[in-house]
Amino acid sequence: MPSPNPARGEVVAVLAGTPRRLCLTLGALARIEAALDLDDWSALPERFGRLSARELTTVLAALLEGGGEDPDVLAGQPVSIPEAVAAVAAALAACA
Numbered sequence: 001m002p003s004p005n006p007a008r009g010e011v012v013a014v015l016a017g018t019p020r021r022l023c024l025t026l027g028a029l030a031r032i033e034a035a036l037d038l039d040d041w042s043a044l045p046e047r048f049g050r051l052s053a054r055e056l057t058t059v060l061a062a063l064l065e066g067g068g069e070d071p072d073v074l075a076g077q078p079v080s081i082p083e084a085v086a087a088v089a090a091a092l093a094a095c096a
Contacts, residue, residue, distance in 0.1 A: 009095040010067055013087035015060075016077035021067035022091040028066035032059050048088075053081070060084050063091045 004010035010023045029041055035058040036047050051059065060079075061071035 006094065011090045011094045013090055015074060015083055015087055016079045020064060020069050020073070020087070022063040022087055023066040024063060024091050024095045025066035028062040031062040031065070035059070035062070056084055056088070059088055063088060
C-alpha cells in the first residue's frame with residue numbers, strides 16, 4: 001500500500017490486522033450525514049458521541065470508501081470497537 005497523502009487528509013489504520021486507507025472526502029461526509037440523518041456537518045461532533053454499532057460501521061465504511069477502499073472489505077472481519085473508533089478518530093483528525 002502506498003503511503004497516505006496527508007495533504008488530502010488520508011490516514012492508514014489497521015483494521016482486523018490489515019492496513020486500510022481512510023479519508024473524509026466530500027462524498028464520505030455526505031454519506032455520513034445521510035446515515036445519521038443530519039441536516040449539516042456542524043452536528044457531527046455531538047452526534048459522534050452517541051453512535052450505535054451500526055452507525056459506527058456505516059461511518060467507517062464511508063471513510064474507507066473515501067480512501068479508495070472497498071467499503072465491504074470488512075464484512076465478516078473481526079474489527080474491534082476500539083479499532084473502529086481509533087480509525088474514525090484518526091481520519092477526522094487528519095482533516096482538522
